Amino acid sequence: MKIAVLSDIHSNLVALEAVLASLPSVDAIWHTGDVVGYGPEPQAVVERLIAAGGVGVRGNHDDAAAGGASIESFNPDGYRAMVWTRRHIDEGARQYLAALPERLVPEGSTFTLVHGSPRDPIWEYLDSTPAARDNLGVLATPHCLVGHTHVPRLFRESGRRVESQVAGEDNVVEIDGRRLIVNPGSVGQPRDGDPRSSYVLIDTAAATIAWRRIRYDIVATQSAMRAAGLPEWLADRLKLGR
Numbered sequence: 001m002k003i004a005v006l007s008d009i010h011s012n013l014v015a016l017e018a019v020l021a022s023l024p025s026v027d028a029i030w031h032t033g034d035v036v037g038y039g040p041e042p043q044a045v046v047e048r049l050i051a052a053g054g055v056g057v058r059g060n061h062d063d064a065a066a067g068g069a070s071i072e073s074f075n076p077d078g079y080r081a082m083v084w085t086r087r088h089i090d091e092g093a094r095q096y097l098a099a100l101p102e103r104l105v106p107e108g109s110t111f112t113l114v115h116g117s118p119r120d121p122i123w124e125y126l127d128s129t130p131a132a133r134d135n136l137g138v139l140a141t142p143h144c145l146v147g148h149t150h151v152p153r154l155f156r157e158s159g160r161r162v163e164s165q166v167a168g169e170d171n172v173v174e175i176d177g178r179r180l181i182v183n184p185g186s187v188g189q190p191r192d193g194d195p196r197s198s199y200v201l202i203d204t205a206a207a208t209i210a211w212r213r214i215r216y217d218i219v220a221t222q223s224a225m226r227a228a229g230l231p232e233w234l235a236d237r238l239k240l241g242r
């Protein structure tokens with residue numbers, strides 16, 4: 001089975017289309033949340049993801065867009081963008097976001113999907129080895145997919161240690177007996193210094209997970225954000241990958 005895993009699309013339709021166009025034939029598309037927020041096309045991104053058959057979990061931005069209290073924890077730019085987002089999705093999209101589960105183990109799979117972390121699925125930023133060790137300890141499946149930090153990354157058990165690696169383009173890890181946590185990076189707002197969209201491909205027959213980077217028309221997304229009156233820094237940062 002081949003599975004594409006997308007995360008943190010953040011209402012960036014141009015990036016989502018570029019990623020979908022780049023996919024080989026896959027059996028499933030999974031996402032680890034933050035479908036909306038920050039970007040200019042929340043409604044179209046929700047509709048496109050549903051049309052593509054994507055299944056996944058709820059991020060803090062999805063929760064806020066659906067009316068949740070997560071919005072109270074946002075920084076000023078994120079807050080402004082979220083108020084705008086709430087006004088630019090219809091009731092169907094709102095219900096879709098509200099119905100996303102906090103955790104998901106797709107049928108027959110060895111992967112748990114969460115946005116933040118296994119122990120705190122909406123909010124924890126899994127960005128350190130100690131946090132990864134604690135979360136590997138509470139994981140109910142051998143493997144876990146997360147999002148939220150927008151940084152492509154691998155944490156893996158190695159004897160009594162936990163390996164940590166920021167994953168570059170074309171990094172491949174083998175799925176073996178060891179427990180691991182994978183962050184595919186962000187489709188719509190990468191923050192690892194590389195502005196290209198990031199995602200992973202899982203091949204269960206080959207037992208591999210591979211990271212991919214895809215160029216998209218950043219200027220088109222920035223133009224749409226400026227036309228919508230979204231905060232300038234949110235448009236600027238797309239070019240920087242920060």
Ligand code: ZN
Nearest residue numbers: 008034148150
């Ligand atoms: Zn995010």
